Amino acid sequence: MMSKQIELLAKKPTAGHIALAVSAAVGTVAIARYFSARKINGAERLAEALIDTDSLREAAQKLPDASEAVLAGCAAYLIRVAYRAAAGQGAATGLEDPIGNSRTLSHSYSKAIATVLTESHSPDHMLTYAVMVPDVGEVRGTRRVGSMKISGLAPARPAPDIAQISLKDDYTAQLESAFEIADYLVTGRTRLFGTAMLRDNRGNVGRVHIGYDGAVTGTITRDAKVIGRFEGSLTDGARFRQYDTTPVIPTTPADLTPDEML
Secondary structure (H helix, E strand, O other): OHHHHHHHHHHOOOHHHHHHHHHHHHHHHHHHHHHHOOOOOHHHHHHHHHOOOHHHHHHHOOOOOOHHHHHHHHHHHHHHHHHHHOOOOOOOOOOOOOOOOEEEEEOOOOOOEEEEEEEEOOOOEEEEEEEEEOOOEEEEEEEEEOOOEEEOOEEEEEEOEEEEEEEOOOEEEEEEEEEEEEOHHHHOOOOEEEEEEEEEOOOEEEEEEEOOOOEEEEEEEEOOEEEEEEEEEOOOEEEEEEOOOOOOOOOOOOOOOHHHHO
16 A cells, blocks of 8 residues: 555656646747748838738828828828737748848739838847828838847837828828737737827827737827727727817807797
C-alpha cells in the first residue's frame, strides 16, 4: 500500500512541470500563428489600407453644410487605415522595404493612388504617405511603429499617425492618433487601441477612443457643445450619430382679436 502511494506521489506533476507544459503549449500556438500568417511588409500593408477611400468620398458629398459629419468621415478613414495596417503586426511582417524606397498602389475602381515612402527602420519604423483621390481630395501623413513594450497586461507596439486630409470647398482636417498594436503572436488577432484627436478648419474638434476590445467611442464638439457621438467597433466600423443642432426659434403669440379680448 505504501509503495503505491509513493508511486502516485512520484507521478504527481510539480509546478515546474506544469509551467514547462504551459510554456510549450503557448510556444506551439505562437509558432503555428507565425507560419500561418500571410507575410507582408509594413509599407505594402499600409498602401493597401490607404486606397480604400470610400468613407472619404462619402464625406466629401456632405460638404459644405455638414462639416462635423465630414470630420467624422475623415476619422473613420484614419481608424480603418490604422486597423488594416496593423493586421498581423509582428507575426505577418515580411522583409521591410529599404530606407528611401517608395512603393505606389492604385485602386482599379476609384482610381485612388497611394504612395508610401520608407523613411527609417530604427528606432521606429517610419513611413510617410500620400493618397490622391480623383474628384475628392488628398491625404498626407506619417505613420510610426515603435518597438515592443508592455501596455497593460499584454505586449504592444506604439503606432501613432499624423495626417492631413484636404477635400473640396477648401475643407481641411488634421488628425493625430496615439494608437497601440497588441502583438499578434500573443493575442491571435489584430488588436488596435488608443485615442485620436481631430479638428478641421470649420471649428469642429473631436476625440475618438478605441478600447482594447475594439469598441469605438468619442465625440465631436463645436463652440464647446457636443454635436455628435462616435459608436461602433473596429470590426463593424465606426459610426457617427449626429445631433440635431437646428436652433429653436421662439414663436411670437398673435395679437388677440376683439372677441378674444372679451
